[in-house]
Amino acid sequence: xxxxxxxxxxxxxxxxxxxxxxxxxxxxxxxxxxxxxxxxxxxxxxxxxxxxxxxxxxxxxxxxxxxxxxxxxxxxxxxxxxxxxxxxxxxxxxxxxxxxxxxxxxxxxxxxxxxxxxxxxxxxxxxxxxxxxxxxxxxxxxxxxxxxxxxxxxxxxxxxxxxxxxxxxxxxxxxxxxxxxx
Numbered sequence: 001x002x003x004x005x006x007x008x009x010x011x012x013x014x015x016x017x018x019x020x021x022x023x024x025x026x027x028x029x030x031x032x033x034x035x036x037x038x039x040x041x042x043x044x045x046x047x048x049x050x051x052x053x054x055x056x057x058x059x060x061x062x063x064x065x066x067x068x069x070x071x072x073x074x075x076x077x078x079x080x081x082x083x084x085x086x087x088x089x090x091x092x093x094x095x096x097x098x099x100x101x102x103x104x105x106x107x108x109x110x111x112x113x114x115x116x117x118x119x120x121x122x123x124x125x126x127x128x129x130x131x132x133x134x135x136x137x138x139x140x141x142x143x144x145x146x147x148x149x150x151x152x153x154x155x156x157x158x159x160x161x162x163x164x165x166x167x168x169x170x171x172x173x174x175x176x177x178x179x180x181x182x
Contacts, residue, residue, distance in 0.1 A: 056143020060120025
C-alpha cells in the first residue's frame with residue numbers, strides 16, 4: 001500500500017462517476033488536480049452505460065494536460081475494503097490501469113500528495129480512441145446499461161463539475177450535441 005508521507009490514510013481521485021456516485025465511505029473530500037492526465041470520454045461501456053451490442057461511453061484519464069476533480073481521503077483501516085470495491089467497480093474488463101499519481105489537493109490546490117486513480121488503457125479493446133463530438137454524443141445518447149443511460153452519466157458528471165466550479169468544455173459540447181444528434 002502506498003500512502004501520503006504525513007499519515008497512513010489514502011487519497012482516491014475521482015474525475016467521472018466517482019464525483020457524484022462515490023459508493024464508499026471517506027473521511028474527507030477536497031478539490032484536487034492531477035497534472036499529466038486529462039479527462040476524456042474514451043472508454044466503451046459494455047455493462048454500466050451500454051452493452052456489447054450498443055456500447056455506451058464513459059470517462060477515462062489519458063496522458064497529457066491536467067484534470068480537476070475530487071480527492072477522497074480514505075482511512076487506512078478501510079483502504080483494503082475500498083480498494084476491493086473500486087477494483088470490482090472499475091476493473092470489470094481491465095480497461096483501466098490503477099495507478100498512484102501526484103496531485104495537488106485542497107482548497108488552494110497547494111498540498112501535494114499521491115492519489116489512487118484509474119488511467120484508461122489505450123491498448124485495450126474497449127478504448128474508443130479519438131472520436132469526433134457527434135460520434136461521442138451518439139454513443140452517449142444511445143448507451144443504456146445496468147447503471148442507467150449514458151446521457152444520465154454525462155449529465156450527472158457535467159452538473160457535478162459545475163457545482164464544483166469546474167468547466168469541462170469538451171463534456172459540455174458533447175452534452176449539447178446529444179440534443180442534436182440523431
